[in-house]
Amino acid sequence: MVVLYSALLLGILGFGFGALLAYSAKVFEVKEDPRIEEIISVLPGANCGMCGYPGCEAYARAIVKKNEDPGKCVPGKASGVEAKIREILKKKVE
Amino acid sequence: MKIFLIFVSAILVHNFVLQRFLGICPFLGVSKKIDTAIGMSFAVLFVMVLASSITWFLEGILRALGIGFLRTIVFILVIASLVQFVELFMKKFSPALYEALGIYLPLITTNCAILGLAILNVQLEYGFLEMLFHSIGTGVGFGLALILFASIREKLDLQEVPKSFQGTASALITAGLLSMAFMGFQGLVKL
Numbered sequence: 001m002v003v004l005y006s007a008l009l010l011g012i013l014g015f016g017f018g019a020l021l022a023y024s025a026k027v028f029e030v031k032e033d034p035r036i037e038e039i040i041s042v043l044p045g046a047n048c049g050m051c052g053y054p055g056c057e058a059y060a061r062a063i064v065k066k067n068e069d070p071g072k073c074v075p076g077k078a079s080g081v082e083a084k085i086r087e088i089l090k091k092k093v094e
Numbered sequence: 095m096k097i098f099l100i101f102v103s104a105i106l107v108h109n110f111v112l113q114r115f116l117g118i119c120p121f122l123g124v125s126k127k128i129d130t131a132i133g134m135s136f137a138v139l140f141v142m143v144l145a146s147s148i149t150w151f152l153e154g155i156l157r158a159l160g161i162g163f164l165r166t167i168v169f170i171l172v173i174a175s176l177v178q179f180v181e182l183f184m185k186k187f188s189p190a191l192y193e194a195l196g197i198y199l200p201l202i203t204t205n206c207a208i209l210g211l212a213i214l215n216v217q218l219e220y221g222f223l224e225m226l227f228h229s230i231g232t233g234v235g236f237g238l239a240l241i242l243f244a245s246i247r248e249k250l251d252l253q254e255v256p257k258s259f260q261g262t263a264s265a266l267i268t269a270g271l272l273s274m275a276f277m278g279f280q281g282l283v284k285l
Contacts, residue, residue, distance in 0.1 A: 005159040013152075013168065017175035024179055028186040 104231025
């Protein structure tokens with residue numbers, strides 16, 4: 001009985017809170033430019049800070065929002081990250 | 095009357111940070127500026143009151159089913175979900191505060207002050223109203239300690255401190271002195 005009750009209670013609680021969080025994630029969703037996500041996936045993700053921003057995410061945000069120069073990523077120079085970012089920036093915002 | 099005494103005692107006499115020494119991590123981490131300290135206090139107060147209310151009801155269920163050994167994991171589940179909720183809410187309505195609190199916001203999940211409060215409410219066998227005021231008092235007490243400490247640290251930044259005492263060293267000494275000052279409230283309330 002103890003096993004059944006434990007599993008049942010934790011299952012119900014986990015499901016309940018999970019549903020609540022899923023619902024509130026929809027309600028409180030922050031709409032962001034989808035290009036930011038794309039640029040983050042193109043950047044090396046080393047968070048080295050050589051571009052002058054604290055991490056790749058902050059740099060991607062600055063490229064889209066503050067028109068920052070996309071050629072500041074030093075570790076990504078060899079693999080042509082700059083060209084990829086420019087490609088993403090050309091896409092229109094839906 | 096007893097409820098009022100519990101409330102005052104939770105703020106001053108049994109202050110969570112300065113007397114029970116719980117929740118020291120955010121106490122030292124987010125006390126550099128008063129603004130972030132106030133934001134953190136409200137986040138903690140909200141999570142504390144809601145978490146201890148929910149866990150109080152869950153404790154009844156746990157006892158009825160005879161599975162009290164699951165207390166810790168169930169309480170942590172409640173607290174973690176609530177912190178996630180606060181995080182989502184704050185990201186939407188106050189991005190600046192979200193950025194300022196940084197890692198300390200998700201760290202409320204593992205904050206011993208909140209789990210400590212939930213377990214203390216059970217151990218002291220409080221009724222619902224007593225539990226509610228104990229939780230609010232504890233949250234207010236945490237906020238009071240944090241804001242007092244932040245304002246002292248802001249002042250301290252303007253003073254010339256010997257090099258070996260700069261930063262965290264003087265902050266820890268200040269925290270110790272503040273804790274000693276709060277010992278003066280011992281005996282104010284007899285419960």
